[in-house]
Amino acid sequence: MLVAKNLSKSYKEVKALNNVSLAVQEGELYGLLGPNGAGKTTMISILSSLLKPDCGEILYRGKSLYQNLTESKKMIGVVPQEIALYEDLTAFENLKFWGTLYGIKGKQLQLKIEELLSFLGLSDRKNHKIKNYSGGMKRRINIAAALLHDPKIVFMDEPTVGIDPQSRNLIFEVIQELHSRGLTMIYTTHYMEEAERLCDRIGIIDEGKIIAEGSFEELKKSSNIKEEIHVKFTNTLKTDLSNIDNHFNGQLLIHENQMVLSTSQANADLPILIQMCTNANLHLENLQVRSLSLESIFLELTGKSLRD
Amino acid sequence: MFTIAFKGIRQYFKDRTAVLLSLLLPIVLITLFALMYGGIGKKEKSRPISLLFTDQDNTELSKEVFKTLNDQDGMQLFPKSYEEASDLIKKGKNTAVLVLYKGFQDSVEAGNKAPMELFYDEAKEIEMGLLQQALWSNLFGITMKKGIKGKVNTWIREKNPNLADAELLNIQAQVEEQFTDFDNSEDSKKMEEKSNLPMTAIVSEEKNGNLGLVQAIAGTAIMMLLFSVSGSGASLLKEKEDGTFRRLLVSPITPSSILYGKMLSTLFMAVLQLTVMFLYSWLALGLDIFINLPALLLMILSAAIACTSFGIFMASVCKSRKQVESLSTLVILVISALGGSMMPLIFMPEIMHKLAIVSVNYWAIEGFFDIFWRQLPLSEIYPKMLVLLGIGTVLTSISVISFKRNLLKLV
Incomplete structure (x- = not known):
């Protein structure tokens, strides 16, 4: 469906994308996972024709994106990170406007809007102004605006930013439904659980490069880490824990009163970790050994947390 | 689009x-x-220009000047001492004061330069422009007529040094009479009409809104x-x-x-x-x-x-x-x-x-x-x-x- 070869893009001194190549199959849901500033939005902007790469090639179904840009644009749907809607217009008016830009008119447009609103559970709110919608509802209309013209591929740039867990689950369901209907999607996020839950394949991007790619199972197999030890303490971790981190070669994530150690030998590392925490006057509240997550894989690959 | x-x-x-x-x-x-x-709304008659007036001469002629100016349409005179007048101008309450100095009548009648002065607020340039225009025709009309009469009398006296006082007074009275007759004559009116520049508005509020x-x-x-x-x-x-x-x-x-x-x-x-x-x-x-x-x-x-x-x-x-x-x-x-x-x-x-x-x-x-x-x-x-x-x-x-x-x- 989509093949991108050797894409590079720089903003003055900053290299946002560095010789990135990517191939997405028809009907695939591809996750682009990386921290803020890794190059995800630049990648999506280039693939959706919003930005021109400094070099590289983009092919949709074998044809260059720029060969017939207008026709290429009709194949593409973009769900931007921002709520790209007109707040003072109703959901129906917004969708009508965006649909008209793609040449859909009259009854056909009306039916498409009704269908999408019903699919997203917002039929009864179609005549309400967007400014009166909740964050989650706005996000759903934001998705609907990208689907009006039946695109062949949809780019979703962090579509769940800033919404509550319930709305997030609703959006996940929508994405899964679209996926089951065979829509090709590229999904960017810095939430590893989203990528784990939704994506067929994941590309881990950092500092403008895709540093690992594959299904979650493939990524797990290629990793040296097998498990994670999650420890919760009764007190906040204020003391200097660099000696523990050094002992485990930087595979320790610390956040408020929690600690996650990514390890290939949980049985051996667990007693050492407990002993070192006791020595540091940290009082354990809870301890779990879990299977490997993307967060740990990312930490192993880049030496930093996804939320850095 | x-x-x-x-x-x-x-x-x-x-x-x-x-x-x-x-x-x-x-x-x-x-x-x-x-x-x-x-x-x-309806065009209102414009507010008259106010002028303060200080009469230090206090003669018939200075009173005539006051009356003539005050009778003009669009002008209103207020007699004040120089001190009061300059204080009002400094406070921005008035635009100008016309001062007729002592000896005003004598100088005018002798055909000399009239001792008078206009003191004003430079900030009120527009009002001053209108004021100057109104003063010019009236003030100089009065003083020049008096000046010419004075000059004529002086000339008669100089050219006829042996003339008896009674004769001289008689001639002066005749000169005065001629001026007065001329002022009231049809000829004077005709001359005034001839000298007036006819003015007709091509674009005016009456015609053009x-x-x-x-x-x-x-x-x-x-x-x-x-x-x-x-x-x-x-x-x-x-x-x-x-x-x-x-x-x-x-x-x-x-x-x-x-x-x-x-x-x-x-x-x-x-x-x-x-x-x-x-x-x-x-x-x-x-x-x-x-x-x-x-x-x-x-x-x-x-x-x-x-x-x-x-x-x-x-x-x-x-x-x-x-x-x-x-x-x-x-x-x-x-x-x-x-x-x-x-x-x-x-x-x-x-x-x-x-x-x-x-x-x-x-x-x-x-x-x-x-x-x-x-x-x-x-x-x-x-x-x-x-x-x-x-x-x-x-x-x-x-x-x-x-x-x-x-x-x-x-x-």
């Missing part, structure tokens, strides 16, 4: 408060300016329109900030369509605003808008195009909405002051008349003056419309280049 234009118009009408303000505020300002320029009203409407409407269109232009940058601009750019329309669509909706709002202004002026202020309707409609369209281009130009050269708002306010105030929106150009020095031609306001105001005040035919007005369209074309061309350079790059 039309889809974007219709969306813009729909958004405009959705915000009822903004619609009301965009129409109501100019109406309030037009009414206010029309009141200031005396453009509403209310000058103040035309100034108030044309000046205010254009200035307020510039503020409205700059707000509309700023909405282009709001689209960028909100992310809708990115979505527009990934849709299958060209970037130029976005700009032209925005221009079209702004133009619609501009034409609507000007039309409402003139309808209000007709219904509430009595401006005859049907005097040359085709010219008015074309002038509204030309002014709206020029102003719309200005709004889009500001949006395309600025990098944020805040920049547009502050820079537009500054530029609009400057070009409105230059172009005569705030104050009629006749009150401004020559250099301002030359600078005014760079202002959209100037050409639009002059165009509306051509229609309503000078009542020129369309064939005489169209060059001003062409200038406005020229301004619109130049600003739009720069906007297209800047739009591609600034807005598209900032995505």
Whole structure:
């Protein structure tokens, strides 16, 4: 469906994308996972024709994106990170406007809007102004605006930013439904659980490069880490824990009163970790050994947390 | 392009408060300016010019001067001592004081320079101009007649040194009689008529309506329109900030369509605003808008195009909405002051008349003056419309280049 070869893009001194190549199959849901500033939005902007790469090639179904840009644009749907809607217009008016830009008119447009609103559970709110919608509802209309013209591929740039867990689950369901209907999607996020839950394949991007790619199972197999030890303490971790981190070669994530150690030998590392925490006057509240997550894989690959 | 234009118009009408303000505020300002320029209601008789008068001579002639000046239409004299008068002028309560010094009558009768002086406040230049004009004819009329009589008597005495006093008094009485007879004679009236410069107004309020009203409407409407269109232009940058601009750019329309669509909706709002202004002026202020309707409609369209281009130009050269708002306010105030929106150009020095031609306001105001005040035919007005369209074309061309350079790059 989509093949991108050797894409590079720089903003003055900053290299946002560095010789990135990517191939997405028809009907695939591809996750682009990386921290803020890794190059995800630049990648999506280039693939959706919003930005021109400094070099590289983009092919949709074998044809260059720029060969017939207008026709290429009709194949593409973009769900931007921002709520790209007109707040003072109703959901129906917004969708009508965006649909008209793609040449859909009259009854056909009306039916498409009704269908999408019903699919997203917002039929009864179609005549309400967007400014009166909740964050989650706005996000759903934001998705609907990208689907009006039946695109062949949809780019979703962090579509769940800033919404509550319930709305997030609703959006996940929508994405899964679209996926089951065979829509090709590229999904960017810095939430590893989203990528784990939704994506067929994941590309881990950092500092403008895709540093690992594959299904979650493939990524797990290629990793040296097998498990994670999650420890919760009764007190906040204020003391200097660099000696523990050094002992485990930087595979320790610390956040408020929690600690996650990514390890290939949980049985051996667990007693050492407990002993070192006791020595540091940290009082354990809870301890779990879990299977490997993307967060740990990312930490192993880049030496930093996804939320850095 | 039309889809974007219709969306813009729909958004405009959705915000009822903004619609009301965009129409109501100019109406309030037009009414206010029309009141200031005396453009509403029956033309009142203008307020008389007040002049303080210090009589240090206290003679028949000085009293005659007071009476003659005070009897003039449009002038009112107030006798004051010099100290009181200068104090009132310093406090800004009066404009000037005319002082007749001791020996005024004697000097005048002897045909010498009259000892009198006018003290004034330099800040009140306009009032002083009117005052000088009124004083010139009256004051010098009295003193010169007396001076000539004095000169004649002196000449008789010098040429006839042996003349008896009784004879001399007789001759002087005859001279006096001749002057008085001449003053009252038909010949005097005929001479006065001959010497008077006949004046006929070609363009006057009686024939051409209310000058103040035309100034108030044309000046205010254009200035307020510039503020409205700059707000509309700023909405282009709001689209960028909100992310809708990115979505527009990934849709299958060209970037130029976005700009032209925005221009079209702004133009619609501009034409609507000007039309409402003139309808209000007709219904509430009595401006005859049907005097040359085709010219008015074309002038509204030309002014709206020029102003719309200005709004889009500001949006395309600025990098944020805040920049547009502050820079537009500054530029609009400057070009409105230059172009005569705030104050009629006749009150401004020559250099301002030359600078005014760079202002959209100037050409639009002059165009509306051509229609309503000078009542020129369309064939005489169209060059001003062409200038406005020229301004619109130049600003739009720069906007297209800047739009591609600034807005598209900032995505």
